[in-house]
Amino acid sequence: MTAFRVPGRGRVLHNRPVSFTFDGDTYQGLEGDTVASALIANGVHLMGRSFKYHRPRGPIAAGSEEPNALIGTRRGKGRFEPNTRATVQEIWNGLETNSQNKYPSLKFDIGAINDRLYMLFSAGFYYKTFMWPRSFWDKVYEPFIRAAAGLGVSPTEPDPDNYASRYLHTDVLVVGAGPAGLAAARAAAEAGLRVTLVDENAEPGGTLLSEPQAKIDGKPAWDWLESEIDALIDLGVRIMTRTTAIGYYHQNMIGLCQKLTDHLEKPAASTPRERMWRVRAKQVILAQGALEKPLVFDGNDRPGVMLAGSAQTYLNRYGVRVGNNTVVVTSHDSAWYAAFDLASAGTRIEAIVDTRPAPNADLVKQAAARGITVFAGYTATGTSGRLRIKSVRINKVDNGRVMAAQTLACDSLLVCGGWTPSLHLFSHTKGTLKWDDQSQTFLPDRITEDCQIAGAGRGLWGIEAALNDGFAMGAAAVKALGKTANIKTLSVADDRPGSGTSHTELPTDLDAGKARAFVDYQNDVTAKDLRLAVREGMRSIEHVKRYTTNGMATDQGKMSNINGLNIAADALGKKQPEVGLTTFRPPYTPTTFGAFVGYHKGDHFEVTRKTPIDSWAEENRAVFEPVSLWRRAWYFPKDGEDMDAAVRRECRETRKSLGMFDASTLGKIEVVGPDAVEFMNRMYTNPWTKLAPGRTRYGLLLGDDGYIRDDGVIGRLSDDRFHITTTTGGAARVLNMMEDYLQTEWPDLKVWLTSTTEQWATIALNGPNARNLLAPFVEGLDISDEAFPHMSIAECSVAGFPARLFRVSFTGELGFEVNVPARHGRALWETLFAAGQKYDICPYGTETMHVLRAEKGFIIVGQDTDGTVTPYDAGAGWAVGKNKPDFVGMRALNRPDLTAEGRKQLVGLLTDDGVSKLEEGAQIVLDPNQPIPMKMVGHVTSSYHSDAAGRPIALALIEGGHGKTGETVYIPMPDRTIRATITGTVFYDPENARLKL
């Protein structure tokens, strides 16, 4: 048994010891302890160093609002997490923890020199200190700021844990399982609603866990709690603990982060570490309670200084006394009870110091009965002790005058500056707050979502008040959902309602300018900093916040915001509501990236679409490239080949004999109906009326702005049925665009669109031997040049599979595209590959496809066009049906901007040296000797080494390019400037002789 553990007390299991380490030393705690409670039980309060001044710090709270006791936790390789709250992390055998922000050790930290230099680090010191000289920015200031910035140390290894996510729909979500939340859940569940009750703590109960003395409905609080939870479970309430509501979004969507394994010694491998719940609730009940405020005075941050309510929690929930000799400084009744509980447990209460001249008489009487000295109408003006508090200095305040000091020795100091409702989630909804003068705090005002606020969250103190408000608000939610509820009430004995006053920094007889009176512990912001910010011209609370960083730490000002506001308002000479609060934003508490990522890592990172032939490519050592969501075979290297060599070989063999290519990713849309041809006429630039069934045509699709959106070969299968192909990346976009026109502009057309991209596997055969390979496999169709000329389409059977056969070429060679139902894609590929061996068939990938098409000057939409290219710019004016009455984009082609001189036009480029290959994206200038910045007239869109042309070739968009054939342009590169000549865009077989084989 450790020195500060109270035998038999609390909810920890006294017969289940747990050992863990902190900074290398082994400590004993109990099952149910947090790191903080276990260390305090061992007499350890010093748990970290502060961020800016490296001041020694211990836990000031017992929950997730803790700003000081941030530790690193480790569970083997890769499982290190910085900035974990020691007050939240549960212990298990073997847990390794470490303090932060210290070097070389927690007890002796060199960084603490900052504390001596604190006058340099006042509000806005970044802005003042790092202004000049300008040359210091890169070399001195930035490295300094970067070295000093950041809390804890980032993990360096990949996170081996898994994370999960789930959607949840519920009628009523109750946030917070304290008395108000429990009661609200009960009311909603009894009405037969789907109810979800969540709490960030390891067990439900909230305040009840810290107040076992209360008797609810005649039962001791913990007995009542146990039976209440059983009742909720019986009613089907989903109770989730270790689950934080991190954000409250539109229309009652709440993000919940559930921690599943951090408290376990040996989690199951299949259990994710955390799970993000995206909850949609018809009604939300916020029962998050209130947070205790510290008092602001010099030295209020020493280890051993703690919120009184937290000390009460450590005692009653964890069975831990925070010290042997304790002084209480308070402005609120609640701290008195903490003192009484500790006194009963054996801690000597040196004194209760109340800032109020006349505290609650009943409490004073109880203190007297316990022999506790009371100082009423006093202020605290300082503390002593380096690594742990040794004494507190107090002074009588008489009519505003601070009288002579006296010093009280202690090993712990409990403070309480009153309570403030936890309204973070409510604020996420843009619900407004109003200042309540009586309780000196903000309370919820205008509600914007379907939510209720219950209990201390709306300023009701005491268990009975919270409980009965919970029943009432639960009933209100039930009523809002159209059901009836009885409003139940319960009476609570030994309840501890109370009241208090609120302060700015406490009055002092010492130099206030030298006081280290902390408001924001985590960011080391003092009362002096806030006043300085106001003196230096900050008027808006948002400016004060940013100038001082008050409330900007990872605790988001849970403890500091109201104290900060009180001080800023005082300095501004305004009332609190005129100054207002800063904005709370999600997440409520720091949340791991893993929780947000969920399943989306490794295999689940994102969708990778693969064709039916992909597995063959993988087995045959293809190198892949991503194309939109697809992965496509890029090239097929043979032993010893790099990409360049493989692509040259693939190009050569395809043009020489036969290549095969997996074109399954091409988008495909089936257009069917009596108005199919009319629809085609309206959508595409080309005329379709005279295209006979069995024939295909290159189609060009524009937006109504006249710019190229997509292209592809389109076959007419019958009068009323077209088979459109789109670019791989454009498939979904094109279908969406077509549906848009069809549904909203031309709903009268009798035509329907169906995506068939994935219905078909598509194999392209190209090369002089394409027909020789294919013909023996085709049944029901003569594919001779006479019977099935270039740009034909037919339904037939290929190798026994039903097929749609296109005669089409994207390479300039004799070409066919065989479409078979997807499940047969790989079988057909293997059949053709085997039979093609006698023609030295060469499987090729997307890179070779790109080279072969560029040699023919065929554009790739999105590479040679960029969303500002018209058909005329691209040299595809031939595809525009000039006699059509209308098509999408037609009108825009006559807009002045689109017919103006000097538009960028697609041209060919050949480098003058015949060997330099241009960089795609390289900028083009007319005069290389002009001063920088040069006038850029265009850029290279496509560039390859061309085996067929025997030299590098390129396509480029150049201002007025079509009128500049034969002219010289320059491409400045980092190491040299390359000369090139503008040419046409066709580099190979301009007569198309090879198509006619």
Next chain:
Amino acid sequence: MLLIHCPYCDETLPELEFTYGGEAHIARPENPADKTDDEWRDFLFIRTNVKGPHFERWRHAHGCGRFFNAVRDTVSDRFLTTYKAGEPRPDLAVLLEDAAKKEPSK
């Protein structure tokens, strides 16, 4: 994440099933050739960009696939109504009155 009522499915569904489609009630002119350059420019590019109730299009892309219209307050992100494509603009004053009645604040 918003909840959106699809007027075709008649269900109120998660925003994840929908895609945004720009401002509503901008019909493509019957005879584009009759339009002046300025008129065509306005049709293509000029939008109201309102602060407040905005008539806009959505598509139930992962659902019934239909484009439909909505009135959404761009300040509060609240939908005032949704209605089928081709239906007339609803009366904004009536919508705002209805919305005020539904306001959860008390």
Next chain:
Amino acid sequence: MTAHIDLSKAGILAESSAVRVALLPPVARFSLRAATPEQKALSKALGITLPAKIGQCGRKGDIEIICLGPDEWTIIAPEDQAGMITDACAAIYAKTPHSLTEISDREVTVRITGPKASDLITIGCPRDLDQLPVGEARRTVFDGVTTVLWRDGDQDYRLDLWRSFAPHVIALLETGCGELAGE
């Protein structure tokens, strides 16, 4: 990157005490599109009344028809009945314009059964499953992927998935299958 999953082999993909995920054998699938006035004639030709409400299903023998949009249905049938469907529709096309397009190979179907089948759906589908009655189906989304979700029983679902998106969804379902068993 998405793991490779062989879509040519029907059978159990993942199984735990919580849930079983299985790939179903191929069936004939058609997308049927038609305007409201034509629905009567099509129903007659097919011998099944086309359901008029989005999400509702019509069934006769082994044939199922699901209404996915105001003018859109998917017909699911045994492969040997595909010819009957195409013939029936072709016969009335001239007087009853519509679009019948085969999509048998566009999609694969995964069946999810077991005590936690609904929970498994919730790892990727944002819909409230309590609003999906048994016997109906909805086109919706699963982890960003369009899917048709059929509810065949309280804890019995089918997911129709486009072929190339299926491995991503299946891999997630496999992960969820193990996760749910551990709860």
